[in-house]
Amino acid sequence: MALTLYNTLSREKEAFTPLKAGKVGMYTCGPTVYNYAHIGNLRSYVFADVLRRVLTYNGLEVTQVMNITDVGHLTSDADEGEDKMEKGAAREGKTVWEIATFYTEAFNSDIHKLNIMEPSTWCKATDHIQEQIDQVKALEAKGVTYTTEDGVYFDTSKLDDYGTLARLKIDDLQEGARVDIGEKKNKTDFALWKFSPKDEKRAMEWDSPWGTGFPGWHIECSAMSSKYLGEQFDIHTGGIDHIPVHHCNEIAQAETAFGKKPWVKYWLHGEFLVMDKEKMAKSGENFLTLAVLEEKGYHPLDYRYLCLTAHYRQQLSFSWESMDTAKHSRERLMNIVSDLRDEEEGSKGDTKKYEQEFLDAVDDDLNVPQALAVLWNALRDKELGKKEKLALTEKFDSVLGLGLLEQEKLDIPQDVIDLAEKREQARKAKDFALSDKLRDEIKAKGYQVDDQKDGYKIKKL
Numbered sequence: 231m232a233l234t235l236y237n238t239l240s241r242e243k244e245a246f247t248p249l250k251a252g253k254v255g256m257y258t259c260g261p262t263v264y265n266y267a268h269i270g271n272l273r274s275y276v277f278a279d280v281l282r283r284v285l286t287y288n289g290l291e292v293t294q295v296m297n298i299t300d301v302g303h304l305t306s307d308a309d310e311g312e313d314k315m316e317k318g319a320a321r322e323g324k325t326v327w328e329i330a331t332f333y334t335e336a337f338n339s340d341i342h343k344l345n346i347m348e349p350s351t352w353c354k355a356t357d358h359i360q361e362q363i364d365q366v367k368a369l370e371a372k373g374v375t376y377t378t379e380d381g382v383y384f385d386t387s388k389l390d391d392y393g394t395l396a397r398l399k400i401d402d403l404q405e406g407a408r409v410d411i412g413e414k415k416n417k418t419d420f421a422l423w424k425f426s427p428k429d430e431k432r433a434m435e436w437d438s439p440w441g442t443g444f445p446g447w448h449i450e451c452s453a454m455s456s457k458y459l460g461e462q463f464d465i466h467t468g469g470i471d472h473i474p475v476h477h478c479n480e481i482a483q484a485e486t487a488f489g490k491k492p493w494v495k496y497w498l499h500g501e502f503l504v505m506d507k508e509k510m511a512k513s514g515e516n517f518l519t520l521a522v523l524e525e526k527g528y529h530p531l532d533y534r535y536l537c538l539t540a541h542y543r544q545q546l547s548f549s550w551e552s553m554d555t556a557k558h559s560r561e562r563l564m565n566i567v568s569d570l571r572d573e574e575e576g577s578k579g580d581t582k583k584y585e586q587e588f589l590d591a592v593d594d595d596l597n598v599p600q601a602l603a604v605l606w607n608a609l610r611d612k613e614l615g616k617k618e619k620l621a622l623t624e625k626f627d628s629v630l631g632l633g634l635l636e637q638e639k640l641d642i643p644q645d646v647i648d649l650a651e652k653r654e655q656a657r658k659a660k661d662f663a664l665s666d667k668l669r670d671e672i673k674a675k676g677y678q679v680d681d682q683k684d685g686y687k688i689k690k691l
C-alpha cells in the first residue's frame with residue numbers, strides 16, 4: 231500500500247504523489263504570537279510534525295516552511311475587530327514588537343518540548359512586507375481588487391471558483407449578508423492591505439502604493455509560501471477553522487496572482503482539541519498551556535502521547551483523566567524500552583510483520599493510534615527478542631517522536647537522582663544496609679533503581 235492522505239480539496243483519501251519525485255514542499259500555517267499557544271494550537275503542530283515524519287519515513291525529502299504571524303491578524307478572521315498584536319501589547323503594557331519576540335520564543339520552547347521538529351524555514355510576516363505588497367500589486371494588475379475608506383480589498387465575485395475548498399455556497403452567504411459589511415462589495419471579500427487610521431500612527435505600519443498601513447492576514451501565507459516553496463507546492467496544513475476563510479482566501483490570492491491551478495495539491499486539516507465540548511480558544515475560559523500541564527506534574531511528552539492516541543481528523547476531547555492515562559502509558563513504554571538494552575541476549579524472531587503493519591497504519595492517512603498499537607503489540611510479543619524490539623522501537627519512534635530511547639525524557643526528580651547516587655556510593659563501599667535503606671527511600675518516592683554492569687538505572691514504578 232502506498233501513502234494516502236485525506237485531501238480537503240476532494241474530501242477523499244488520495245494516493246500521495248509529489249510534484250517533484252522524491253521531494254515534498256510543505257507549508258504549515260504558524261502561530262499568531264500575541265499570547266501563549268494553548269494545547270489545542272499545539273495539537274495542530276503535533277499533527278503537522280507527524281505528517282512530516284511520515285513523509286520522511288516514506289523516503290521523501292521534506293522542506294517545511296512555517297510562518298509567524300506578527301501583524302495583520304484581527305480578532306475576527308474576517309478582517310474586523312482589534313489587531314490581536316495590539317491587544318496583546320495593551321494587555322501587558324509592552325510594545326507589539328516585544329510581544330512578538332516574547333511569544334515567538336515561548337512557542338519555540340513549547341514545540342521543542344513536544345519533540346516537534348523545527349521547520350526548515352521560519353518566516354515572519356513583518357520580515358516580508360515587500361513580498362506581500364508585490365503580491366497585492368499583482369492582484370491589482372489582474373483587476374480583482376478595489377479600495378475602500380479603510381483598505382484594499384479582494385473582490386471575490388471576480389472568481390467563479392471562490393471558496394471551493396470549503397464548498398462555500400456563495401449565494402446562500404450573500405443572502406445572509408444583510409448584516410453590515412461596510413463598504414465591502416461582497417460578504418466574502420477580504421482585506422489585502424489595511425490603512426492606518428487617519429490621525430493615528432500605528433506601532434506597526436509601512437508605506438505602500440495605496441497608503442500607509444499594514445497587510446491583511448491572509449496575504450502573508452500566499453506571499454511567503456511561494457517565496458520559499460515556489461508558485462505551486464505539495465502540501466498545506468492548518469487547523470479546520472482555517473478552511474472557510476483563511477485558506478479559501480490564500481487560494482484566491484495565489485491562484486489569481488500566479489495563474490496556476492491548483493496552487494497547492496494536497497490540503498490537510500487537523501481537527502480541534504475540545505474541552506467540556508467547547509473548542510479550546512485563546513479568548514475562552516478553557517485556555518490551557520503546556521506550562522500548566524507541567525505545573526501539574528505532567529511531562530510535555532505525555533501530552534504528545536495523548537495527541538497520538540486520536541486520529542488527526544477526529545476531535546480530541548481533553549480531560550485530566552485522559553492526561554493521566556497518557557502519562558501512565560508513556561511511562562510504561564519508557565520503562566519497557568529501557569529494559570530492552572540487554573547486551574547478553576541473542577537475536578530472536580522476525581520484525582518484518584510489525585514493520586509492515588506500522589507502515590500500513592501510518593500510510594493510511596496517518597493512522598497513528600493504530601501505529602502506536604503496533605508498537606505495543608511488538609513489545610508484548612514473547613517470540614521477539616530484545617534486540618529486535620529495540621530496533622523496531624527506534625524505527626517507529628522516528629515517526630512517533632516520543633523520545634523513547636532517551637531516558638532523560640522520564641523526567642526523574644533531582645532528589646531521586648541524588649538518593650540513587652548516594653546508594654551507588656554505599657554499594658561501592660559495600661555498606662549494604664545503607665544501600666537497602668536508600669533503595670526503600672527511592673521506592674517510597676515512586677521509583678526503582680536497578681543495578682547494571684556499569685552503574686544503575688532509575689525507573690518509574
Ligand code: AMP
Pocket residue numbers: 259260261262263269270271272273274468469470471472500501502503504509510511
Ligand atoms: P493561531 O495561533 O490562533 O493562528 O492558531 C494556530 C493553529 O492552531 C491554527 O492552525 C489553528 O487552526 C489551530 N487551532 C486553534 N484552535 C484549536 C483547537 N482548539 N484545537 C486544535 N487546533 C486549534
Ligand code: ZN
Pocket residue numbers: 258259260451476
Ligand atoms: Zn496561513
